[in-house]
Amino acid sequence: MSTVTATASPSEPLVRRELTTARLPKWAPLGTSVLAITLGCGIGAGAGLGSHLQWGLISAVLFLILSYALAAKVEGRRQAKDRFATSVVWVAFILAVVPLASLTIYTIQQGIGVVNGNFLSHSMKNVISSGPGGGIYHALLGTLEQVGLATAMAAPIGLMTAVYLVEYGKGRLAKVVTFFVDVMTGIPSIVAGLFILSLWNILLGFDYSGFSGSLALAILMMPVVVRSTEEMLKLVPNELREASYALGVPKWKTILRIVIPTAIGGITTGVMLAVARITGETAPVMMLVFGADFINSDPFNGPQQSLPLYIWQQYALVNNDFGYARAWGAALVLIAFVMGLNLIARGIARWRSPKSGH
């Protein structure tokens, strides 16, 4: 065997074999971000940049560069890429949260001084809009009635459509229905408003009313309900349907008593989110409900008010400090209402979701 001449070193593996590598300490990301923010603010102040937005963006870019560079130096390239990707996700998350949080905080700051018992319990009747006073009672009532009526129409129809599509629909009719639901999802709210205006108010000759606004809102809400309910029903395992059939339960009863209860948490969440969406609609309400300064508790007769429309009127039409204040107060109430609905939806989803018993 001594004839074998020296070959390339046999101990050179193709891939690294060690299981240990140098790691950055746990607090490294936090440290990097503090450093990046300090540097970013320093550069921003030093260069005399007026906008804090620019300071933030400089910090974000610095953070990305620093985390990559640091990890590349200590841990190697693969870990550096991993850290870079994680940092990008964090930066994106903060970019998404900052506007949302600042919007909420700003609305609370501007509106909290305005919202009080008087504001919530009075309308704008006999209030000179260029002066102080007045409230949103009529708008709140209008919004509740219009959204309530729209939900009463759209939720059952949407639910039944979804049940049809998931449990019964096959063939041509189901395809056509799905197509129209898709088309309806894309309808701009102003078009829904125009449609009801021309059909209900002009062609059939009905007057402005909360109800005609609800018709437009229902059109906007229905496809959202169908879509979300469909997804929830599809999540119900087929085994549960078969288990029910095997007990001698007819199909309609299986849907009503097994499938829908299993999915009810998600269905409710979907409906609530759809409600939250239409609550902020302004355009169709402006055309169809018209906006009134006084309390009109009858949604079927005459103009009503609604919160988003009220906000717009106070801000754009009244256009003075008292108007702004009332607009912010109403905006705060509107946000609180929508957030409340979301919380309720989450509560119901958790309460009704299938239990594991742990």
Place this chain on the structure above:
Amino acid sequence: MAKRIDVSGLSAYYGSTRAIEDISMTIEPRSVTAFIGPSGCGKSTFLRTLNRMHEVIPSARVEGKVMLDDENLYGSNIDPVAVRRAVGMVFQRPNPFPTMSIYDNVVAGLKLAGVKKKSVLDGVVEKSLKGANLWNEVKDRLNKPGAGLSGGQQQRLCIARAIAVEPQVLLMDEPCSALDPISTLAIEDLIGELKSQYTIVIVTHNMQQAARVSDRTAFFNLAGVGQPGKLVELDDTPRIFSNPSVQATEDYISGRFG
């Protein structure tokens, strides 16, 4: 209440593909009949034709006759919902209703059929859970969710749910394949007890299980991939396992294929 099943000339289709072809057999009352055979030979499909669950699948259909005593399940004036009440089924994976408590799971079939009286339901719950050998383990937590039980307990809950509607026949599709050996033993014991009252058909992949629990065994096979499954032979279990009359059966049982 156990009834005899008499199948003749039965074929089942998924769309245009034939999954099983021309099956004829007699299933005796108050006995356990086991179906064995390689995967995909149509054991589940055949089982599901016995309580008209096959047609639940879109575009699936059946040809042939299934007599339950003297009624043809595929006769023109037969209500499939009523058939399923008479012929119960337990599935491969335990599938208790996730929104219901243990109590409600057991009486789901009755409640959905309109039985409301609390005293009746209470009695059925106790009887069925005892029948499924589960009563002692759950009697203190009947109002807890059924999904919180272990896999073996869930499967026995499903058996309790199936026998609560007092069927005449009980079909089980690999009821132990998702369970550990101890739960499997519990279910096998249970099958032994249930056969005094029910006609039981069980699909199993486990040859020892077929030998342990069944009185008669049917061997299914298919000629090749894409070919429909066929019944090869049906005989007393000891005979199938010691001295089958068809060579393919012997090959399968001795592990030479499948």
